[in-house]
Amino acid sequence: MARRLAHSMFYCFQLPAHRRFLKASERLELVQRAKLQGYLQASRHTHYGRAKQFDPTWGYERFSSEHPITDYTYWEPHILHQRKSREPVLTVGDTPFEPTSGSTSPRKWIPFPPAFTQELSLAASTWLVDLTRRYPRLSGGRQYWSLSWLPTELRQLGGSTDDTRVLPFWKRLMLSTILAVPGAVGTLPSSEASRLATMTYLVACRDLRLLSVWSPTFLTQLIDDISRYRKQIGYTLRKGCWPGTPNMGGISPPYSPSAATLLDNWDTAVSPEFLAKLWPELTLISAWDSSTSATWAHEVRGLFPHASFQGKGLWATEGAITIPFEERYPLAFMSHFFEFRLLESEEIVPSWQLQIGQRVQPILTTGSGLWRYQLQDQLEVSGFMNEVPCLRFIGRIGGCDFVGEKLDTQIVTTVLNQLSVNFQIRCITLVACRGAERQRPRYVVLAEGNEQLQAKVASTLESKLLELHHYQVAREQHQLDPAGAMVRKDALQIYSRLASVAIDGNRKIEAILQIKENLLRDEAVINT
Secondary structure (H helix, E strand, O other), X not given: OHHHHHHHHHHHHHHHHHHHHHHHOOOHHHHHHHHXXXXXXXXXXXXXXXXXXXXXXOOHHHHHHHOOOEOHHHHHHHHHHHHHHXXXXXXXXXXXXXXXXXXXXXXXXEEOOHHHHHHHHHHHHHHHHHHHHHOHHHOOOEEEEOOOOOOHHHHHOOOOOOHHHHOOHHHHHHHOOOEOOOHHHHHOOOHHHHHHHHXXXXXXXXXXXXXXXXXXXXXXXXXXXXXXXXXXXXXXXXXXXXXXXXXXXXXXXXXXXXHHHHHHOOOOOOOHHHHHHHOOOOOEEEEOOOHHHHHHHHHHHHHOOOOEEXXXXXXXXXXXXXXXXXXXXXXXXXXXXEEEEEOOOOOEEEHHHOOOOOEEEEEEEOOOOOOOEEOOEEEEEEEEEOOEEEEEEEXXXXXXXXXXXXXXXXXXXXXXXXXHHHHOOEEEEEEXXXXXXXXXXXXXXXXXXXXXXXXXXXXXXXXXXOOOHHHHHHHHOOOOOOOEEEEEXXXXXXXXXXXOOOOOOOOOOOOXXXXXXXXXXXXXXXXX
């Protein structure tokens, strides 16, 4: 009864955001221009805004002619200055910073001031109201929202592992009565501890109705790990205490002897039948289902035929771009100011000038203090909701992102150049291997040189990639296998066969080449 009441209150408090979104969808240009004016007005209180002499009377046309398109390289000095000095360089007040990774830096820190979290909360609220209307059975049960997992080393450096951080405090407090896994799990000192606690609480949750994760491979690996660690999990559920390791930071464990008995009867085979017994009330799974995640989303659907599946909108640490809404993915136009690069013509246009069929790259101006910030994502305009464009995610621009590791060609090129110098080899490409069924993806460097160096090159490649935030998270969550190396004298010929092209002066060798794992195994045995 108390949980159903919490669901009802949570739903009612988010209704105004949903109504504003629908009403404002009929006047996109007016809303977006007002959004830009608000940012220009607020910028007068920051060092950056005053230095740029931003004027609240500027329209979009004047603003776009005065400020360049940017990426993280442009903003990094300003961010580092504010993190160190706490002065209002980009934002006003006490501003936390959240870590992510990208094309120009292994680690990026994005400002998360209250104004920005309110923008994200607005997008989340609109989605959650629509979600509750479409899946009324979600009310009354508990939900799991996956953590924005941080590598162990970053947990002492700042940044949150709780996705509910985008909601105001009072909403988080209300939501805490609904969540299957306590938010405190994200404060544990290691990724290993957080993962064990998450699995234990989920197994104990007999009324789980929503599984909201980002990458579908996170969920498939979580299920595999529940099978692998079922004895430890069963011990905790039966005894009401954690096993000796790892350090669980004083978080009380769940107690459920019936769930422990269910694990005892599991024959270790991951099957839809067992998962239906584990979470009989599961109503919906929310995860990525486009681009390179499509195959894994299909696998998740097969594992949970008794639950519905909804694809995610496009979100980044830098902002919300689209949200699932009425079985479409409209632009989160109420949250930020949006422009788009037309990938065919390279023209920059505002959101109200988009047309169906265009392939575009999003450019954001947000409450985080970042202006005209381009993301490395490719989308296609699939239709409109009133005046608001709906967008379909195509993939990353110039990179690879199997499970959220976000490897970009620029930073991969830097890593390959370092390997070439360190080992006196010629790195041709980084092969992104899509694993066969039930196999994890991985990356293998293809290089020309001494074959005896393969093991050392593979080890060094793995250590270099682990410096990248999202790659490290994916490895800690067992979503990727360790990196490997193929060092051969005929590496160029191997590349030609893998890419099915002739290597000549008219063909640029790609920094990242995506193939199926078996194609590389046909060429040689790989040391890892």
